[in-house]
Each structure stands twice: as C-alpha cells, then as structure tokens.
Amino acid sequence: MKTIVCIKQVPDTAEVRINPETNTLMRDGVPSIINPYDMHAIEAGLYIKEKTGGSVTVLTMGPPQAEDALRYAISMGVDDAVLLTDRAFAGSDTCATAYILSKAIERLGVDIIICGKQAIDGDTAQVGPEIAEFLDMPHIAYIRKFDDIKDNSIVVQRLMDEGYDVVESSLPVLLTVVRELNDPRMPSLKGKIAAKKAEVKKMSASDIGAGEDDIGLKGSPTQVRDIFAPGTTKDRKILEGAAEEQVDLLLKELTELKCL
C-alpha cells in the first residue's frame, strides 16, 4: 500500500494575537508546530504500513523552513518526504493549495491519502476534500476508526453529528482523520538519526506541471479583504456593589427580560 500523508506547518495558534491599534497579526516569537491533527494523520499512515506493508510518504507545501516539519515526520518512522516550495505558490487559498498538492500526488502515485481533519490556523477543513475532487477520487472525512483495510477497499468509521457512519470505499481514497483515531507515537532514536540523514525531495511549480493561472494569488478565488479582532458587546452593564446588591440587580434585570 502506498500512502501519502499531507501535513502543514502552522503557528501555535493559541499564541497568535491581533494588535488592536494597527489591526495586524502579532506573530513575533510564535513557534511553528506540525498541525496537531496532522500528527494523527502521520500515525494513521504508519499504522497502515504496519498492517499492509508498503510505504508512507509525507508531503507539505510551504516555505523552505517547512522542511523541519517533514524531518520530524521522518523521525516518527515515515519513509520519505516531499517539500513543495516555490515563490509562485505564495498567497494560495484552499482551492489553489489543493490543486498544487493534487498535481504533486498525481506524479508520486498513491493508494491512500491521509490528511488531518483541518489545520488549526485556518480551520477550514477544505483542502482534503478538494484534493480528492481534483484527483477524481472518493474521500471520507472525520475518520475515527479503521475497521478493515483490504487490497482494493477500506472500511472505516466516520464521525457525524449524532454518532458515526460505517463507510466502505474503493481505493484509491482520501481520508481525513480526527484526534480520537489514535495516539501519535514519539520519535525513536533510530528515527531521529534517519531524520538527520534523510534527503527531502523538493518540487517546484514547473516540477509538478502547475500553470501560473492555477496557483498562488492568481489561482485563488477567495481574497482576504480585512482582518480584525473579535468584537465587544456594546450594551453591557456592570453591576457594582456588595455581592447581595449585585445579585438583586441581576435578578431584577433578568426578570424584566423574562430570562428566568
């Protein structure tokens, strides 16, 4: 089984803030991590390899420093790594990103593609299903359990609103995974040595045959017009005084609003 795991290097979002005066991101000193959901995707790739044999390739699109994320994946046991890096990729939205990844996957060849359910910076959950569409491949989102993996088909459980579905798909297929699926392993000593030695394959726009109209800003249908800090409530009342006064005031207000 040939598995490709798509990962993303993201800022540790809990620490990203917006400067209320300039309305811009304050990114200084925010560490980069592998998107946490993608750690479960890597573990899923390793699980499939242990079950069925074959290989696991980790793939990312990003600036040259995204190589760090790929090397970490190798230290966990992934066989090889591909970095899609090109200035022409900059500014890609989910549609252009999915197109670029799909062109690379087309060249690499694959039986199973695995992505985390979403990245914690954008939270869109769109790139996975969009890759599947570009490759004309079925996909199953929000996998929480593998029931069966055969040569030509797979049975998994996917998380839904009110429970889960047991879903069967032919191969090749794209899966997106949730945290409940597994516990990502720690890198082994052997893995760490391999990660140091490993050669990370780099691919550019021309290597994957992507046209300039389909990538970067030009290939992105959506545009960010503005960013701003989450708002504050305007009609707020501060209830001052001793505890008993505060409680009485609150009860009076809530009774008037028929909230109780």
Place this chain on the structure above:
Amino acid sequence: MFIRIQKDKCSGCETCIDSCPYDAIVMKDGKAEINELCQICSVCLSVCPEGAIAAIEEDSDKKEKGQGAGVWVFAEHRDGRLADVSLELLGVGGMLAEKRGAELSAVLFGSTEKEAEELIKWGADRVYHCTAEIFSRFNDEAYSRLLSDLIRQYRPEIVLAGATPAGRSFIPRVAARLRTGLTADCTSLDIDSETGNLLQVRPAFGGNIMAAILCPHTRPQMATVRPRVMKRSEYDSGRKGAIIQVTADNITSRTNVIETVKEVSGVALNLQEANIIVAGGRGTDGQKGFDLLFELAGVLDASVAASRAAVDEGWIPYRHQVGQTGKTVGPKLYIACGISGAVQHLVGMQSSDIIVAINKNPDAPIFNVANYCIPGDLFEIVPMLTKKLKEVKGL
C-alpha cells in the same frame, strides 16, 4: 483589484512595512514595494502618511459577474425533519436575496415532499428536490456531483450550506469542481454595498482573529455557515413557492454507507438545546466550585457547561466543554462563572442571547462580550443567587 505603491509619493518611511500581516511589503532602493505575498487585505491602505498606497481596480473585476442569479441554500434533514441549520440558512439567505433583489431557493436531497413544502413555508421561493435512492443517506460523491450539476444549470450567485460534518465534507468538492471560492464556517454574511459581492466573516487562528473574505471574480460565491449563529427565518403556513423535481440518472458513488450508528450523550444534546446554561472555568477551583454551579443549574432548570481549562484540569468531563474544540451553544441565558474568556471559549458561546459573567478579575476578557458584568467572587455570588432564586420560585 490589486494594491500598488506610487513610487513618486513614497517617502521611504517604512510605516507600511509593519502594518502588513503577510510580509508583503519590502524596501527596494529606498522605496516600499509590494511583493507576491500580498493578499489584498487592504490593511496598508490607511497607514501611509503620504497616501502613496492605492487599490487599483482591474477590468477583470467585472469578469463573469451578472451571469448568476439568486441565492441558494443546501437544506439538511435528520429523521424526516429539517435540521435547524437549514432554517438558519433560510434566515440569512433570505436577507441576502432581498438585498440582491433575487430569489431564495433551497436544495433538498432525499427526504420527502413534505419537507420540500416546509422549506417554502420557511421562506424558500423554489425548492430543487431529488428523491433518488442514492440520496437516502449522506454520500459525498453523489451529493457533490448533483449539486455541481444543478449550479452549472441554474447559475445561482450565492450558495450556502451548514458548517456541519456533512456540509464541511462535501461542499469543498463542489467548490473545487466548479473552481470557485468557498469560505468555511462563517459567523456573519452580508452584501458589500459598493460591489454587490458577498462579504463573508469567519474566525481564523483559533478564533483569535476575524477575517472578512471576498470571492470577487468567480461565481457562485460559496460559504458554509456555523450552526446556531444565524437567526431562523419566519414560518408562514400560507406561503407559496415552486417545487422542482430533479432526477439523478448518471450519479454513482465509490463510497457506500454500510451502517449509521447514533451515539448522542444526554449532555451534548442538553447543552445544545438548553435555554439556560451555567458554565464554569478555572475560577471554580475544582469540584467544590462545580457543586455550586450544579446547584444553581438545578434551580434554573439549566445545563452545566465548562471551559477547556476546567476540562483539562479534570474537574468535569469533556462532553461539557464549550468552545472552539468543544460544543457551540446559543441559549437564551449563559452564566459564565470564573471563566476568563479566552477567544477559543467565546467563539462557542458568543451567540447566546444574554450573557452574564461573574469573575474576580474586572479586566477579564469575558466582560467584553457579557451583557451583565459582575466583578466579584463566584463563591459568594453563586450561592447567594441560588438562595434568592429559591425564594422567588418558592422552593
């Protein structure tokens, strides 16, 4: 549109460099220059003291516009009932259609004629309804193929769906197939009065930042909408509209749902349907704090929720968690006790009708979103509130 710096006006002061969230402005030969990282976010337009930064409109901005008409919403249903999110989509979709002077249509896959008629009573002018067997269960490939085909045929200018597990799974396929823009998990939608474009607002970076997104060049403009954020449409039992039966002759799928298993914990359901929620955070200081909250909840017939901090401490199970990585709730009354109000929590409860916050720290961010702010000690205030409510209710 693109952004350009007028070199003759640029004084080289570098003010704009720090304003750019994308590192897209660089200095070259003493003048600022915009590179390919520019996302056209327009933040820099207002910062230049010389007024040297300008937004340039291109002719292609008009490309493909005017070809589409109407607002569509994708209606989900569960067990023969329209899902709440469908009615919320009709609410916001109706507002957008009115501003565009266009019709509001709903697309319904599976389900019965009865639900199609209900959609009209809830505000749809037209319903595109397909009852083919393959749609009896949610199926990504079949759903995305037929919806894409219908969009190609009727060319709506806006298509909305719920940011539910199903919507967030199959709608991206539709957008990729049509090569158009899709904005995930929107919390606010409006029409830009100047351009007529759909203005889509969504949280990003874990809710720390809100982003306004446009899809100016391609149609339809597509968005998934977070459940429980938009107001429902009004129900009118006398409303009339057209139901268009759609066939799906060549639609097949390579995936197959073998079994659907329901697994709803009582609390999750309660939290999302609760009229009143009493929630606790790190300030509850453990079990004894939550005991007080459960007592208050008992008197109010409320459900108990928690912030991630309290869940991570192990004071209360995960199924009570509200926020980015927990549930999104929208009760009539949300009483936040000892919750500081990290944005990750706020995005999960901000749409509550009335928010009361009790916190020792008068500068806690929770007070920014609260309607009633009570700076004080929850260990004093919560038991007092419980006692007085008992008196009022004669318990």
